[in-house]
Amino acid sequence: MKIVNQLLHTKGTEVWCVAPDDTVLTALQRMADKNIGAVLVTDNDALVGIMSERDYARKIVLQQRASHDTLVRDIMTANVVCVRPQQTLQKCLALMTEKRIRHLPVLDDANQLVGLISIGDVVKEIIKEQQILINHLEDYITGVAR
Numbered sequence: 001m002k003i004v005n006q007l008l009h010t011k012g013t014e015v016w017c018v019a020p021d022d023t024v025l026t027a028l029q030r031m032a033d034k035n036i037g038a039v040l041v042t043d044n045d046a047l048v049g050i051m052s053e054r055d056y057a058r059k060i061v062l063q064q065r066a067s068h069d070t071l072v073r074d075i076m077t078a079n080v081v082c083v084r085p086q087q088t089l090q091k092c093l094a095l096m097t098e099k100r101i102r103h104l105p106v107l108d109d110a111n112q113l114v115g116l117i118s119i120g121d122v123v124k125e126i127i128k129e130q131q132i133l134i135n136h137l138e139d140y141i142t143g144v145a146r
Contacts, residue, residue: 004092004106004117005085007125013115015105017042020049020073024060027051027072038103040116041076047105047113049076054102082107085114089129093122 017040018027027039031053041049051072059075060067082105083092092104096119106115138144 002089002125002129003085004083004087004089004115007089007117007121008085008106008115010125011115011117011121015040015113015116018051018072019043020071020076022072024051024056024067024070024072024075028056028067037118038116040080040105040113041072042113045113047080047082047107047111049073049078050080050103050105051076052103080105083117084109089122089125092117093119093126096122 016030016034016036018030020041020043030039031037038050038052040047041051049072055075055077056067059065060070081095081099081101083095085106085108096102096104102119104117105113106117108114
C-alpha cells in the first residue's frame, strides 16, 4: 500500500502558489501557464488557502464579478484539508471523495508545505498498484513467471 511520500518522490514536490493579495486573474494565469486546476495560497510561506477552478466558476463567473479586480483572498477556500506524507493513498482517495475535493496539500510534521497531490495522481497510482497485484495473481494461477 503506497503512501503520499512515495507518490511525491515519483511525481515531484513542485507546488505552484499565489498570495492572498494577488488578483484572481493572476492566479488563473498561473493555473493556465502550468496546466493545473488549483493553486495554493500562501502568506509568508504559510498555507492560508487554495483556489481552484471550482472557486473561480462559483465565486466569480456565477456572481458576475471581475477577475482582474477581485483578490484571491476573496474567493479562496480557507479551510484547507491537508494530509501528511505518511498517509496512505487509499485514505487520501476516501478523504477526497468524502469532502468532494480534488487536491490535497501535503504538510510535514512542522506544518511546512512539502507537496500537493491531485485526485488524478492518486487514482493513477492506485490503478498501477492494482495492476501489479492482478499480474502477480495471474502469474500465480497460471504458474508463469514474468
